[in-house]
Amino acid sequence: MKNRIEEFENYMRSSAEEKKQKIAEMVRDGRADEARAVRAGLNMYEVMTALFGAALKKTGEGEEGFSREFHILKDNVTGNWKRNLEAAEKHGDAEKVMIEESKLETVEEIVRKFDSLF
């Protein structure tokens, strides 16, 4: 379990670093507006790391219930973003759609990694 926790934390750190580099590249490349959406995605590493820590704290390092707790916390948080996305789509708010999609896509990537480990 310890090794997998470490692997997940390393994944989060390296992925966040990659995103930071991508943002810098996009800004240099004259794509500052799109970079804003990627930046919203970057924040997800911090949010999901906090949820990961909270789930660990609640269930301890035992396997039992840890994954379920993480998913419950994740669903609570992403539920709002999904509603924001739906509202933005309904009202044709293209900028918000782009930002909310970026957040949710990043969360999906993180959850895929989490599920492969726990």
Add this chain to the structure above:
Amino acid sequence: MTEQETIGFFKCLADKSRLAILKSLMEEDMYVERLAERLGITSATVSFHLKKLEEAGAVTSRKDQYYTMYSINKPLFGVRIIDILGEKTSESEAQKEREKAYREKVIASFFEYGRLKSIPTQRKKERIVLEEIAKAFQAGREYTEREVNIIIADYHDDFCTIRRDMISEGIMTRERSIYRKAERNGGDPEPAGR
């Protein structure tokens, strides 16, 4: 083109993806998904850029069966930059543009999807917000207090404060419990975001 529109137009063009979209549209009219596939960016991102380009007047859109087709606004791109630079803007026009831009900024900050997020504390901003809400009232028509409350409640739950402030700002008038929109606000277009 007004000065503000010119700035908006050039700002809009200063983006690699938007330039790529315009270059694609030079070849032929396209819809969002086609552009996304061609440029390797998501449909949401393409939609975002197209909206910006449309607002700047660089592209136009039309419904074509199931799709919205986008076209480049060739006449606009045919204007010589030197002619734009030669355009004269009077001080009063510039002032009007600044006021319009400020008004749009306040409306964009305080409204979300047609709902008022909060009542501004600054009087100048509140007046703009109240005038925006007043667009939902017809000039010359009489309203009961209940009708006024129902209309304002579409925008914000604190309809009492807004109703009272509309009276004190002279945006609405009240006489023997009957409300009317003050004359100078008549003929306003549909409120933003509705």
